[in-house]
Amino acid sequence: MGSQEVSTVDWQGKHVTVAGLGVSGIPAARALHERGALVTVVNDGDDERSRAQAAELEALGVTVRLGDGATLPPSTELVVTAPGWQPDKPLFLAAAEAGVPVWGDVELAWRLRGDDGREPAPWLAVTGTNGKTTTVRMLASILEAAGLRTAAVGNIGVSLLDAVLGETEYDVLAVELSSYQLHWAPSLRAHSAAVLNLAPDHLDWHGSMEAYAADKGRVYEGNTVACVYNAADRATEDLVREADVEEGCRAIGFTLGTPGPSQLGVVDGLLVDRAFVADRQKQAQELAEVADVNPPAPHNVANALAAAALARAFGVEPAAVRDGLRAFRPDAHRIEHVADIGEVAYVDDSKATNTHATEASLAAYDSIVWIAGGLAKGATFDELVTGAAKRLRGVVLMGADRALIHEALTRHAPDVPVVDLDRTDTGAMSEAVARAAELARPGDTVLLAPACASMDMFTNYNKRGEAFADAVRARADETA
Incomplete structure (x- = not known):
């Protein structure tokens, strides 16, 4: 199916089971019901919030089964699932045995686009282990600078269904896709797509690194x-190389070094394009300065190059790439500079919840007091510590799995001072900042880049980052 073809489904009387209430399940149930489908929502939880959501759907005529997300309802012809539900759940095993297809919210949005007669907007898709949200938001900023009607959607928090079915008519969508979403999106065909990087993550969900990579690779299928x-x-x-793409689709690389033909890269502090120019062998088009990227850390420059490549694939002019990057402001807790205290910079990268993201964060600074720890999610830290050892002035550890990082430091950076905070309460962050300040010297960066999830101590990485920023600002007030 080509990128702009619209798939039509006769939903009238079709028995559809929606797996999961929540940000994707409720819009899916509503959209299907409006199109005449006989919708049953199944949900594992049966709490007060679920019951309130169920009551709203039941008032429309949707059937809701709470506390039983394992059983496939009789007569089901299609299952539409929330992206987080693992593929080995009994519901999906029963669907496979019965020959019932399973779609995710992305697949449903793809199938419903254009069913109201409007020309559907092409999708520029981004996936990868780290950097997806930043890259998609950079891409949307560039597209907006080019005067295009666009939105950053998908795994970024704005429902693709809302974007596809809403009143706004878009010229193009910047779409963030997780490996979960891609797993359940067999017919997705993007205009162009990027895989930013691949590192072990979510292996408990996918079962293996090979399966995880294969799901990421689905984003390239059918690119035009x-x-x-x-x-x-x-x-x-x-x-x-493994993707089945439309004839004429090109492989475009991005690099932090000098680009070859069909690549975007960096030359003398400039982002340059040797892919979308008339003579790729002899020409290079200046797009922006590295200083236009906020922040200009190496991994963020790579994000900017990927965003620029997708925008250029869509025909965006160089000036819009520059203007879009200049206008972009990163989300909170992504290498966010909080304050300078006594010639020491304090930087919040609480979003660095795995070793791959933390490796990129540590590479952005020359001399670091590193605050780390939390829930390791099965990760190992030897490679991370080995690569960062020469940059570390000191380390402050906290959280449930801090011992795993401490052991790696003992093996690979035995001379680096380590403060091990034997506590997992939220107040530990204030002590961590104070101890980090004791280790730091003028010119150093105190960097919160935990390499771990936050849920042992905080509700999410946002709350962890806020605790760090609060502790830093309180310290700044004390020393002012």
């Missing part, structure tokens, strides 16, 4: 113009 890959990450290029 460009498959954008990371020249520094061979695994992303391998996924391009």
